[in-house]
Amino acid sequence: MSIPPRAVPESSLDPGAVAPPAISATRLLYWSVRRELWENRSLYIAPLAAATVYLVGFLISLAGLPDKMRTVSALDPAKRSIALIMPYSHAALLLIVIGFVVAIFYCMDALHGERRDRTVLFWKSLPVSDFTTVLSKASIPLLVLPLLLFVVIVVLELLMLLLSSVVLLVSGVGAATLWAQLPLFQMELVLLYILIVLALWYAPLYGWLLLVSGWARRAIFLWVVLPPLVIGAFERIAFRTSHFSSLMKDLLVGFAANAFAFRTPDGALIDPHFIPLAQLTPGKFMSSPGLWIGLMFAVIFLTAAVRMRRYREPI
Amino acid sequence: MTVIAARGLRKAFGATIAVDGINLHVEEGRILGLIGPNGAGKSTALNAILGLTQYQGELKVLGRDPWTERDQLMKDVCFIADVAVLPRWIKVSQALDYVAGVHPRFDRAKAEGFLAKTTIKCKSKVRELSKGMVTQLHLALVMAIDAKLLVLDEPTLGLDILYRKQFYDSLLNDYFDRSRTIVVTTHQVEEVQHVLTDLMFINRGRTVLNCSMEEFESRYLEVMVRPEHLAAARAFKPILERQVFGRSMLLFDHLDRQQAAGLGEVRTPSITDVFVAVMGNVMGNSSGDAQAAAR
Numbered sequence: 001m002s003i004p005p006r007a008v009p010e011s012s013l014d015p016g017a018v019a020p021p022a023i024s025a026t027r028l029l030y031w032s033v034r035r036e037l038w039e040n041r042s043l044y045i046a047p048l049a050a051a052t053v054y055l056v057g058f059l060i061s062l063a064g065l066p067d068k069m070r071t072v073s074a075l076d077p078a079k080r081s082i083a084l085i086m087p088y089s090h091a092a093l094l095l096i097v098i099g100f101v102v103a104i105f106y107c108m109d110a111l112h113g114e115r116r117d118r119t120v121l122f123w124k125s126l127p128v129s130d131f132t133t134v135l136s137k138a139s140i141p142l143l144v145l146p147l148l149l150f151v152v153i154v155v156l157e158l159l160m161l162l163l164s165s166v167v168l169l170v171s172g173v174g175a176a177t178l179w180a181q182l183p184l185f186q187m188e189l190v191l192l193y194i195l196i197v198l199a200l201w202y203a204p205l206y207g208w209l210l211l212v213s214g215w216a217r218r219a220i221f222l223w224v225v226l227p228p229l230v231i232g233a234f235e236r237i238a239f240r241t242s243h244f245s246s247l248m249k250d251l252l253v254g255f256a257a258n259a260f261a262f263r264t265p266d267g268a269l270i271d272p273h274f275i276p277l278a279q280l281t282p283g284k285f286m287s288s289p290g291l292w293i294g295l296m297f298a299v300i301f302l303t304a305a306v307r308m309r310r311y312r313e314p315i
Numbered sequence: 316m317t318v319i320a321a322r323g324l325r326k327a328f329g330a331t332i333a334v335d336g337i338n339l340h341v342e343e344g345r346i347l348g349l350i351g352p353n354g355a356g357k358s359t360a361l362n363a364i365l366g367l368t369q370y371q372g373e374l375k376v377l378g379r380d381p382w383t384e385r386d387q388l389m390k391d392v393c394f395i396a397d398v399a400v401l402p403r404w405i406k407v408s409q410a411l412d413y414v415a416g417v418h419p420r421f422d423r424a425k426a427e428g429f430l431a432k433t434t435i436k437c438k439s440k441v442r443e444l445s446k447g448m449v450t451q452l453h454l455a456l457v458m459a460i461d462a463k464l465l466v467l468d469e470p471t472l473g474l475d476i477l478y479r480k481q482f483y484d485s486l487l488n489d490y491f492d493r494s495r496t497i498v499v500t501t502h503q504v505e506e507v508q509h510v511l512t513d514l515m516f517i518n519r520g521r522t523v524l525n526c527s528m529e530e531f532e533s534r535y536l537e538v539m540v541r542p543e544h545l546a547a548a549r550a551f552k553p554i555l556e557r558q559v560f561g562r563s564m565l566l567f568d569h570l571d572r573q574q575a576a577g578l579g580e581v582r583t584p585s586i587t588d589v590f591v592a593v594m595g596n597v598m599g600n601s602s603g604d605a606q607a608a609a610r
Contacts, residue, residue, distance in 0.1 A: 023419050031416035038409055039402065117403070121396035122453075124367060128417050129386035310385075313368065 028128055032136030033144060040106055043140065044148055050098045051156045054091050058160055061087075065164060066171040073177065081181045082271050088160060088182070089273045092153050092191055096198070099149045103141035107206050108221065110137040111214035111309060118314045130309040134210065138302055141206045146195040154188055183274070190275055193259070197285060201255035204294040207301030214308030217315050250290060258288040316343045318464050318496040319364060323372035326359050326520075333359040335520035336372070341513070343463070344493040348507050349500040350590055351517035357500040360517070361468050364498070365394055377463060390419055393457045394466035401453055403442040407435055414456055426459035429489070447478035454482060458490045465490075467499040471506070479503060483510055504586045514586065516593055523593055536567045536575050537584035544578045555592035566592050 037043060072083050111134070114120040123133065161184065165175035209224060216223045232245040256262075261279045262270055270279055285291060321339040325332070334356040341347050349357045363370040366385030374381065379388045401410065407430070415423045430437070433451045441449055450470065457465065471479040483506060491497065501507055514531055516524040526534065540548045540563045549556075551574070553565035566584050567575065575581045 023417060028417055031413055034416075035413055038406075039404055118396075118400050119402040121367070121394075121400040122402065124385065125365075125389060125394045125396065126414065126417050127386050127389040127419070132386075311369070313362075 023127075025132065028132050029136055029139075032128060032132055033139060036110075036136060036140055037144070040109075040140075043102060043106060043145060046098055046102045047095055047149060047152045050095055051091075051152050054094060055156060055159060058087060058091075059163060062163060062167045065167050066173045069168060069173050069177060081183075082273055084178060084181045085183075085187070085274045088157050088187060091156055091160065092187075095149055095153050095156070096194070099145050100198070100202075103145050103202075103206065104209060106140055106145075107137075107209035108213050108224065110140075110210055111305065111312075112216065112220055115312060115315045120314055130306050134214075134302060134306045134309055138206065138210060138305075142199050142203060146199045150188075150192055150195055153191060157184065157187070183276075186277055187274070189277060190280065193280055193282070197255050197259040200291060201251075201259075201294065203298035204301065205251065207298040207305070211301045211305045211308065214305045214312060251294065254290050255285070258290065259285040317341070317375075318343055318345075319374075319376050319498070321360075321364075321372065321374045324360065324363060324374055325371040326356075326363060326368065332520050334363065334370070337517070337520070337522055338525075339515070339522075341496060341498065343496055345512045346491070346497045346499070346510055347513040347515060348504075348511040348586075349498065349515050349517060350504055350586065351500075351523075352594060355517045356520040357517055358468055359520075361394075361466055361498065361500060365392065365396075365466060391463045392466065393460050393462040393464070394468070395450075395453050395457060395470045396468050401441045401449055404440065406438065406440050407452060408437045410441075410452065410456060411437075414460075418460060420461040421456075422459045422461065426455050429455035429458060429485070447474050450474060450478060450482065454485065458485070463494070463496060465495065465497045467497065467501075469501055470499065471501065471503060479506055483507065486510075504590060508586045511586075516590060518594060524589075531586075531589070532583050534569060535584050535589050536570050536572065536581055537588065538565050538567065538570075538575050538579045538581050539563070540565050540579040548578045554596065555588060557588075 068083075072080050075083065114123060161178070161182065164178055168175040168178060212223045213220055228244070228248055232242070232248065235241055235244045259281060260275055261281050262272070264270060264279070270276070317340065319339055319341040321337060324334055324337045324339065326334040337356075337360055339360075349360065351357050359368065362368040363374060364376055364381060366376075366381030366383075366388055369382055376388060377391050381388055405413075411423055411426055414421050414426075430452070433448065433455070435444060435448050435452055435455075441452070444452065454470075471482050474482070486497070487510060499507060499511075511528055513527050514524065515522060538548065539559070542563075545563055548563075548565050551567060551570055554568050555566035557564050565578075566588055572581065
């Protein structure tokens with residue numbers, strides 16, 4: 001590497017101090033995310049603990065599996081499949097709910113905790129921008145946690161299938177029916193789709209939690225729920241309408257109607273324990289105004305959270 | 316090179332004015348002590364310099380505006396804001412990893428070298444370390460960063476004498492050279508007296524005294540006055556008089572050294588005594604015109 005000759009500022013005595021080696025934005029983000037995982041170990045301990053407990057419970061229930069397989073064989077094919085899938089979809093549901101709870105608690109503390117224990121003074125003494133910091137914190141519920149959940153759920157379901165097969169083989173029933181009836185690959189694809197849908201749909205919620213966490217001095221939960229409650233009540237009293245509360249309801253459960261078709265083309269209701277690939281409606285989801293309005297709010301909230309990180313001082 | 320240049324620096328919290336028009340000019344290679352009573356505005360001034368708080372007036376640190384360019388500025392500025400701001404959950408090894416990950420000028424080997432001289436283990440978490448050890452760790456992290464400006468806000472608060480002594484010793488021996496600049500606030504004034512090159516007294520957000528240590532030493536004289544000269548000495552208007560072992564110690568501002576020698580034994584006063592004298596006068600002056608009172 002050749003350095004073109006040029007005037008060096010006379011004051012710089014140390015040649016190494018002239019041009020600081022640059023650290024890329026991705027590297028700053030990577031270390032910021034790692035830092036979050038070091039501090040918030042519940043992010044992975046909670047899903048892992050829940051998965052372990054579920055697996056132990058499932059292991060105990062395996063004693064009755066050979067009998068169950070015999071009764072299940074008598075059912076019609078559709079019901080048979082659902083009966084076999086059920087423990088797997090319950091496992092996924094449990095972990096998704098736990099992941100959601102963990103994400104909510106994480107976001108409420110993310111920008112508040114560092115001000116409360118004054119460590120923000122240490123973090124701010126390093127060349128990491130407020131934008132990078134907030135981005136790394138937002139990436140936890142939006143990216144890191146969904147990925148983690150996906151891996152944990154897939155591993156859990158594989159272990160469940162493996163253990164079931166061993167029990168069935170040993171008991172002489174045979175694992176062929178189970179393997180034939182369990183659309184594992186399809187289930188994991190649907191799981192990935194659900195995790196992406198949830199992350200995108202709840203982005204404004206996470207953004208709001210991060211903003212309040214960066215703004216409020218105390219009682220984060222109160223400040224999180226109070227404004228929507230007050231606005232909803234005000235609208236009801238003043239205009240006798242409930243647009244705002246139906247908006248809030250849409251924010252919480254609206255993803256389902258947009259991301260899935262719960263009726264097959266011939267009008268039959270599908271069983272929510274197993275949503276076939278054909279019933280996913282990514283096009284409808286991606287073009288639903290609710291999603292894009294929500295994402296717009298997420299960006300607004302996160303931008304405000306960056307400003308809060310800059311303006312707010314230790315508590 | 317000018318490291319800090321502030322003109323009319325001002326910061327108000329509601330009706331309370333924390334910093335009220337401070338002018339500050341710090342050149343490369345200086346060690347400035349900001350001394351003042353609690354609530355004098357020292358920390359607020361430092362926070363402005365570090366980009367932690369908004370301010371009015373002109374302020375440039377290493378040619379940058381700290382408020383809008385904090386993350387860039389922190390490549391060249393380090394600070395220990397307070398004891399115990401290191402996160403309690405972090406492991407020593409994680410702290411090293413993280414700073415090495417985000418700081419372009421961090422020399423990990425150097426930090427490990429400093430830590431090797433202490434009893435701190437890499438596997439320990441900060442919560443397991445004593446207060447003194449946490450400060451040692453923070454200092455090791457900071458000294459391994461090749462920064463131009465180091466800001467210390469009460470770095471030795473709550474530490475015992477051994478740690479305090481060690482802190483300033485390693486700072487001077489292992490860190491400071493003429494291309495670095497240090498700004499320090501502390502209440503343990505006597506410990507930094509021989510470390511400082513410049514001195515600034517602040518009270519109620521205003522500069523009360525701003526001079527180099529050479530100026531300080533030529534300007535302030537302490538005379539252990541012989542009893543027979545006491546009346547004559549008092550005529551020179553000492554700014555402080557106190558009794559030490561039955562002898563009168565008189566502190567003078569701008570007294571001719573020859574004249575002083577005729578009154579008794581002359582020596583350089585401690586910053587503490589000058590601080591007490593100057594602040595005593597300022598506090599007694601209800602008009603609050605600190606600048607005038609100091610003269």
